Amino acid sequence: MRAHPSRLLFGSTPFGEGQEYLSFQYRFLIVVLIAGALATTVFLLGESTRLNRIDSPHVVSMAAFTVASLLLWGVLRGRPAAVRPVAWLYLGLCQLEYLSALVHVPQDEMRALWFLTNVPGVYLLLGRRTGAVVTALTVVGLAWINPRLSVPYSPNALATLLVGIVYQAIFFHVYSARSISYLQQVHGLNRQLHDLADRDPLTGLLNARAYYAGCEQALAAAACEGRSSTVLFVDLDHFKRINDTRGHAAGDEVLRRVAGCLREQVRHSDWIGRIGGEEFSLLLPRTSTEEALPLAERLRVSLEALQIEIDGQPIPVTASIGVATARPGEHTMASLQQQADEAMYQAKARGRNRVSMLEVKPGTGARVEREAQGTVFTALTPHG
Structure with missing residues (x-):
């Protein structure tokens, strides 16, 4: 040629x-x-x-x-x-x-x-x-x-x-x-x-399209280095109640404050996006489960400590956080996000305002609980 x-x-x-x-x-x-x-x-x-x-x-x-x-x-x-x-x-x-x-x-x-x-x-x-x-x-x-x-x-x-x-x-x-x-x-x-095409106009975070596109590249780069990556799926608890009782302007202010809190806690190399109404996802490249779980707990505590007031009335904020770790070559972003999503729903089922981790335990199917930094991390076997 x-x-x-x-x-x-x-x-x-x-x-x-x-x-x-x-x-x-x-x-x-x-x-x-x-x-x-x-x-x-x-x-x-x-x-x-x-x-x-x-x-x-x-x-x-x-x-x-x-x-x-x-x-x-x-x-x-x-x-x-x-x-x-x-x-x-x-x-x-x-x-x-x-x-x-x-x-x-x-x-x-x-x-x-x-x-x-x-x-x-x-x-x-x-x-x-x-x-x-x-x-x-x-x-x-x-x-x-x-x-x-x-x-x-x-x-x-x-x-x-x-x-x-x-x-x-x-x-x-x-x-x-x-x-x-x-x-x-x-x-x-x-x-x-x-920025207009890639950013969520309310929070300034990456929108779902830009977030997932960037995460695929970051996952591939980490996998080439033989490093693990971890996703944190953050879902605000009872957010619909805030919109219904305090109005959408109050809900928007909560979302902006939550986005700012998340942004302050992560590294410049991490990816963070708003992927749904009250749903946020964070990809931590080159980060193992042991490194990600303490960060997830710090995020949960920081969100719970937010002091948001609208018209002089406080609005409490808590979040359920699901954690899933991709070993090199094992996951795409879609499958990793799905596992973090499942872990987040398990956190809600166990009472909300907690961090849950999805972990496969070959041959046992058992759920293992371990406590760290004031919260219970639940190791779960995927359904099906």
Whole structure:
């Protein structure tokens, strides 16, 4: 199967969300490197066929520039993190190449235009501050070296050249500033759209779709490392009674407070989502049962300790929590959530406001109870 031309040029480098400008810089620099090598190759062919005579010192310079450009392409291809160092190296090569043409090819009246073409690339690849500095150094350098050339430019030609460089620098200074600002705004809007699509608007937690999608990936990653993962299924007790007696506004406030409490208790690597009206699920990647049960108990105690008042009247909150642990390669997120769901219903059946764990006891079918941190964890055999 023949590779796509763009893949030959740029490699198969993936760019994540928010890396749009880096992707542009990476591709732009590769195109510039190859275009620069091709341009000097054309001049070398012209010299070899005597169509475009060039003094030998600059022929050596062009040959070295061509090889160096292709080597830099090889360094950059597949390595977007190398954009800035490669861009700096290429800037230095270009300045030396243009200076060589200025000194060694006096018969070419247009050779100083190469300094003009350098300005856009510097602004786009290295930023406005570097672009302004390079522009200033170029203008000062050309003004200083011109009277020392074997065939200097006339004052009018030099003035036109320098003003043209400054004008182009101002243009790209404004253009690059507006382009980056536009990309940042687009990225921010995209993030807002993603948040609207992935987040529950009431609690700010992941909605069921986004939660389960992320959990599948986290489970797979933990399984590849040979690590267990645990799900905590949190269901608020008697939540319908709150809505019926205190109103839906009170119920919404309870849900927001519960979501904040859960968020404060978990790690940044854990996944938490609102998957139903008063149902919350937490995936703890790379977490064993022994590590998850104390956290589940802390969550239960923290929820029970919430002090929620509506119109001066307290609203008590408790939760039943089901726990299920996936050994590497044993569960999908759907089956793990189902087991945690069953354990949660067992917690409700045993009086609510408790933590229950579902555990298979091969060959016995017995229920084993063990006490830890003030609650009874019930090890249950799945039904059926």
